Amino acid sequence: MKIGLAWMRCGAAVVALAAGLAAAHAGSLKIESWRNDDADIWNNTIIPTFNKHYPDIKVEFSATQPAEYNAALNAKLDGGTAGDLITCRPFDASLQLYQKHQLDGLDDLAGLANFPDVAKAAWSTDDGKVTFCMPMASVIHGFMYNEDAFKKIGAKPPKTMAEFHDILDKLKKDGTYTPIDMGTADQWEAATMGFQNIGPNYWKGETGREALISGKEKYTDPDYIAVWKELATWAPYMGNGFQAQKSADSQNLFSLGKAAIYPAGSWDISTFRKDAQFPIGAFPPPLPAGDTECYISDHTDIGMGLNAASKNKEDAKKFLEWLSTPEFADLYANALPGFFPLSKAKVTIKDPLAADMLGWRATCKSTIRNSYQILNRGTPNLENELWNVSAQVINGAMTPEAAGQQVQTDLDKWYKPAK
Known part of the structure; x- marks a missing residue:
């Protein structure tokens, strides 16, 4: 009886500890990015708009100098310290992360249907069977x-x-x-x-x-x-x-x-x-x-993927799905003029200089x-x-x-x- 009670208490403690660890990660996301000059827009415009839909998910935007991003990101991923959401370079650099099982495939996300194949190609395997980053913008x-x-x-x-x-x-x-x-x-x-x-x-x-x-x-x-x-x-x-x-x-x-x-x-x-x-x-x-x-x-320039080691994939997928919406396409294109939408959503570019370049x-x-x-x-x-x-x-x-x-x-x- 005493031994059984001890095991029950031990098991309850393990369950409680696991629940505590899960709770520590639930509702919190960290984005890795090279867009160090966009931090204010992410913190003051993009993330607050997302939080209107998901007020309980805390999102942190963490940027590295562009020239240092690839090396720094690889070190974080290898060391297990990278954020939940990974801002993706196009083609080979991100493909290598997927091949190393550091990015998850995203084909279970319905939002990918909002992008043409040419946009998804920058973040898909050579055979096109797996897409591992949600397309965001071209430059x-x-x-x-x-x-x-x-x-x-x-x-x-x-x-x-x-x-x-x-x-x-x-x-x-x-x-x-x-x-x-x-x-x-x-x-x-x-x-x-x-x-x-x-x-x-x-x-x-x-x-x-x-x-x-x-x-x-x-x-x-x-x-x-x-x-x-x-x-x-x-x-x-x-x-x-x-x-x-x-x-x-x-x-x-x-x-x-x-x-x-x-x-x-x-x-x-x-x-x-x-x-x-x-x-x-x-x-x-x-x-x-x-x-x-x-x-x-x-150039298909920027997408976002899911760190395969993330402890909060459920919330990360909610964020990625939101990136596929017309709301985000319009917000991003006009909050950051010069980053042009890749989705099928019709977006009116308000900045005349950006509209001029897009007209080319x-x-x-x-x-x-x-x-x-x-x-x-x-x-x-x-x-x-x-x-x-x-x-x-x-x-x-x-x-x-x-x-x-x-x-x-x-x-x-x-x-x-x-x-």
Whole structure:
């Protein structure tokens, strides 16, 4: 009897302890993200709107510097300290997390039906059978410009690279503004705002991207070398000390009205809307000589997945389902202008600059960054390689030809195109 009573008490204690641990996790979610400049919007707009539907679920938004996010997230996931909801990079980086069983498949969520296949492809297995992140938004690359600066020199947005360089020469001669506002200290800007921004016009968007994957084209081909040659010509227009200029420095320089042209991602719109006191326009990447068809990097950029080790998956799924609603699509697109909805919901973009950039889809063909799908799965990491060589080319430390050769040689070390 005494032994039986002791076991009963012990069992009751274990049940109570388990219930206490479950209660400690219930109603609390943590989001991991690289969007460190969006924290106020998440905390003051997005999360409070979610809480109108689920007032008992506490959500914490935790951001890491963009360039450090992948490494930091991997360390947290490996160490068991990552949040419940994981903001997902597109394609290979997140696919690897799913393959390591660190992200759950989400095909049991009804909200995935609200997205077209092209949106889900960025966060699905190669065979398309499993989707592991809820799509959120895409971003578009191009150039933003200070309308006052263009007015001062009598310039209109350029349509060709020849017109682009003519404007740069006039801006430099005038001397009032830094013609091109970009630095190379962070490296990623040189590739993302430079190489992947103007490049699609040279390699013909999806045609070139798919040719790289199939092995029919290489980074040593003339179209890719031509992109680096163009980037090399930017250096004289980028201002003194651009080699030490970080992304935040570039944003600040443009916001203060001291620069004329900002090689941009649409994600920067909200930053400039908050800080800049002058009219801002935008134009798509100018066309190389002789070309008439334009291409834009319209990149499936951000999604959200479920940490396979989360202790509160039920509430996490409620949050993910909410991300699939028209309410979130409209809220996100207008709270963060420049992040364009991927869902089938009809959303009216209120910010005129964001609406202008989104309008480029009607005249230019869309593609994604050519380093993101399949080609970024090995070592050395292709994305980081493009950051490095693009920065070196602009710095004058590497020739365009050497850049193409280094990238292709390192890609050849591990990637063998399917025959």
